[in-house]
Amino acid sequence: MADYLSQIEEAVYDGDEDLVVELVEKALADGVDPEAIIQDGGVAALNRLGDDFNNMMAFLPELMIGGECMKHLIQLCSPHLKGGKSAFKGKIVIGCAKGDLHDIGKSLVATQLAINGYEVVDLGTDVPTNKFIDTAMAEGADIIAVSSLLTTSQYYMEELITRLTHEGKRDKFRIAVGGGPIGPEYAEKIGADGYSRTAGLSVKMADRLMVHKPGDPLVVEV
Ligand code: B12
CATH class of the missing domain: 3.40.50.280 (Cobalamin-binding domain)
Incomplete structure (x- = not known):
């Protein structure tokens, strides 16, 4: 599982949308927790991109592509997120x-x-x-x-x-x-x-x- 998460993190960080989709689909099929994919894969990569942006090692296009990768990732993970009680709160x-x-x-x-x-x-x-x-x-x-x-x-x-x-x-x-x-x-x-x-x-x-x-x-x- 850790392997999937670090590969997803790298793919989002690199802005490789096709690879993100492929890895996330595989990880979900293998039963990896969608919340872990979002947090330890996607958010971890965006935080790194944010730090790079601060240090002038990444620029707006990289942030935009990272954001797009994250949106694909979330779209794939969302249907697998487990809800709790469904009564109207x-x-x-x-x-x-x-x-x-x-x-x-x-x-x-x-x-x-x-x-x-x-x-x-x-x-x-x-x-x-x-x-x-x-x-x-x-x-x-x-x-x-x-x-x-x-x-x-x-x-x-x-x-x-x-x-x-x-x-x-x-x-x-x-x-x-x-x-x-x-x-x-x-x-x-x-x-x-x-x-x-x-x-x-x-x-x-x-x-x-x-x-x-x-x-x-x-x-x-x-
Ligand atoms: C992707 C990104 C972009 C994308 C956004 C794409 C999109 N559709 O969202 C684009 C390229 C458009 C972008 C643009 C800009 N960005 Co930007 N961006 C980022 C980046 C890398 C990731 C943000 C992200 O999505 N994080 C992941 C999500 C899941 O985390 P989150 O939003 O914090 O949300 C979590 C919690 O905070 C919480 N939460 C969030 N909202 C709420 C609300 C409530 C009510 C609650 C309870 C909880 C909660 O739950 C979430 C999930 O757990 C960050 C760096 C970073 N480390 O955050 C910079 C960052 C936010 N951007 C930054 C900047 C400067 C800009 C620009 C001004 C750059 C420019 N020169 O044009 C523009 C501003 C555009 C604008 N007017 O908003 C700075 C902000 C600095 C500051 N302190 O003001 C950052 C921090 C980068 C940096 N280190 O300098 N950006």
Whole structure:
């Protein structure tokens, strides 16, 4: 299994889409855990590409191809992810903060929540604060979940909470935040209700948020 995972990691890192598809199909057929393929294969490669980008050893095209490989990988793995209880648990509006086009992590979170009993309204990328609020109101959502990978877009998470407070709507929704640069400290600082480090953990976080009351401490799953 470790062999498959390291080969998948290398293929995503190298941007070899055909090889990624071939290896992931073989690994799934051999019973390798789809979550391990996503995390230890795909995410591990993207983290390496991100580090290379920081060190000017990789550039935008490499990130784009890596992202495409990851999307193929997720598409193949998603039908094999195991859900828990399927009874309806609540409604979640999710999207990427304004200015942010990184949707791989957000989509993984949306998938995990959907296969574990949540109705998910996915607003996609670059979502203006208004749209989160208007959709959550119209849908009667329980949770608004915002993803941000850019330090320049994470500010809009704070804007969302400030706007809800000013409009007297803060207590209508639990706010969950996550994504690369986001940690529990930031979530606490802006007054969010929940944070989880991974998509898998977002289900436990959402389950806890459904019984969370205004003023309760931040729910953290790391
Ligand atoms: C792939 C990639 C891209 C692709 C994105 C493709 C796509 N469709 O998503 C492309 C090429 C488009 C891209 C563009 C850019 N990128 Co980019 N990109 C990456 C890269 C390599 C991987 C991101 C990724 O998908 N990771 C894998 C996923 C699964 O992880 P994740 O998103 O963190 O999600 C997990 C958790 O965080 C959590 N989670 C995520 N969201 C949420 C939400 C909630 C509510 C919860 C509870 C949990 C949760 O669950 C997920 C699964 O476990 C990262 C490097 C890195 N290490 O992350 C850089 C990175 C994010 N990019 C970066 C930059 C700078 C850019 C650009 C500005 C580059 C440029 N000069 O144009 C543009 C910006 C575009 C824009 N406006 O958004 C920087 C950001 C630096 C910063 N701190 O602001 C990074 C960190 C690279 C680096 N090291 O410098 N990028």
